[in-house]
Amino acid sequence: MSIRVFVPADSSALSVGADLVANAIGDEARGRGLEVELVRTGSRGLFWLEPLVEVETAAGRVGYGPIASGETAQLFEAGFLTGGAHPKALGRVDDIPYLAKQQRLIFARCGLTDPLSLDEYRRHGGLRGLERALALGPKATVEEVLASGLRGRGGAGFPTGIKWRTTAGVAADQKYVVCNADEGDSGTFADRMLMEGDPFLLIEGMAIAGVSVGATRGYVYIRSEYPHAFATFQGAIERARAGGLLGPSVLGSGLAFDLEARLGAGAYICGEETSLLDSLEGKRGQIRVKPPLPAISGLFGKPTVINNVLSFASTPWILEHSAKAYAAYGVGRSLGSQPFQLAGNIRQGGLIELAFGATLRELIEGFGGGTRTGRPIRAVQVGGPLGAYLPESLLDTPLDYESMAAAGGMLGHGGVVVFDDTVDMARQARFAFAFCAKESCGKCTPCRIGSTRGVETVDKIIAGRDRPKNVQLLRDLCEVMTDGSLCALGGLAPMPVLSALNHFSEDFAKAPPRAAAE
């Protein structure tokens, strides 16, 4: 019998040479006349260990990493096919503390299997949620999602069940289910990892939504910066269709649901749900004024459920194990699990799925092991480019929607970006405005003009011109943008700026750089 060896084909793993390692293992095995079945999987999300090679042994799956392609001969010499000792040996992968300490509901299967094998998906517990939803019927399914307390994982945290119930309650000749996979926030990669590592889970979640609200068509809007996720997901759709998971009769239920993946074109604003809908319709990705809510009048003017990848991907677990079991995870009004993403200047960056309520410090120090440069942590940005920069003194803030808001920040899509003490927070504040200026859809004035005026004002402060007056002007501008913008881009761009100003005011009071002084 051949021995199964697993090498991820996740694009992060590819970025550090996973293809070279997989090829080298194949060549080496052939050269030695050994029968090895090479399985390309998603990633476990322990990215500092990539490329992470796993072998199925009598003791379970054992890992070696990070492996360079030049090290594969050594691995064979060390007898890695039977779990032999090697300086890069990690033991049983499930026992690695980083993984063992997690509470993986959504990402339980990611990295274990060939992401495009529907059989493997079933064998590892897939489709049970959809089967239960079909048995329960539409109304009870929507109530189950509502009772679980699941809130939108894209960042806004709106209850998913309410969106579903609204769309289910509208009579229409056509309804849609749209997945927002325009994961544009820096520091986030959970959607990408899921689409590359366990795409059938997203398809299953969307099918649950489709059959329970009466939608027969779905779209997944994937950003163009994710070419690998797009290709994998398209492959998964074809296989799901061939396997009867999508099509005129979902799992033989007689209910139709089909999906199409669409590629974005490099516009951060299309992560805002109404911009995304306009973009899907073939227009400029400009935001829409709400109401009407997309749940009532969304894509092509039809009732549309639009949710983030992780929201849909949470629903199969909820249906399989019950709303009550899901709500047992988490704290307060933040129920269930959140895949946090640890990124930036961090020794052990990766995906950490935990029940809500763990603190930033547990994440950064407990899992991440401090900065990669070895220097002290100075600032942590949580929730993407529109999230707050928090100082070291706030690292004990629990990661849930309410606690983060109380600390003047937001959880967003769960991205955590760590900066060491070399960071210049006035430059970061300037970037927040510059990014908003570049990515503004242009529909409302506070965002379109305010962001540019913001860059200019921060420049004046950095250059040391009328500092007290310009700092006051900057605060006024932030107030106008927060209160007067149509959507979260202009409305939240002040958050990183004000947090930088409030927590790191010394960076706005430094001696001006010579070149900038006039």
Next chain:
Amino acid sequence: MSGRTAFDLDLAQALIDRKRDTPGATLPILHDLQERFGYIDDRVIPLVAEALNISRAETLGVISFYHDFHRSPVDGRALKLCRAESCQSMGCEDLVSHLELRHRIKVDEDNHSGLHVETVYCLGNCALSPAALLDGAPIGRLDRDRIDAIVAAAQGKTQ
């Protein structure tokens, strides 16, 4: 990345016709055109407008809205360099100045160096920052040495 077929009106029309009846066809058609020709030639604007029953102004409005679409050919290899916060925390701006000072390659400018470097914001490889895509292939933990090697390979290829 993008293909290098010379621009051809008939071929463009055929690509447009293939998807003109798809709901919300604008972006899929523009992606197909750019993938085939490497950019979106202005001569397709009236064709797309006609096929989708929208005005030429609306068509141009869509093309110019999205950062991905180029209206003129880009030569050489394409390096999409992430300059968002996570990559900033690991020194991507140092790579930008290295490209300019050492190799005289300015990001987001056509410089005929054999390597076109374009700013992108986030490639979802933030645990291995700085990140880039070279002709669609992901690169993590990018550093100056790797940049030097990429430039050398790109210039060797075009000379």
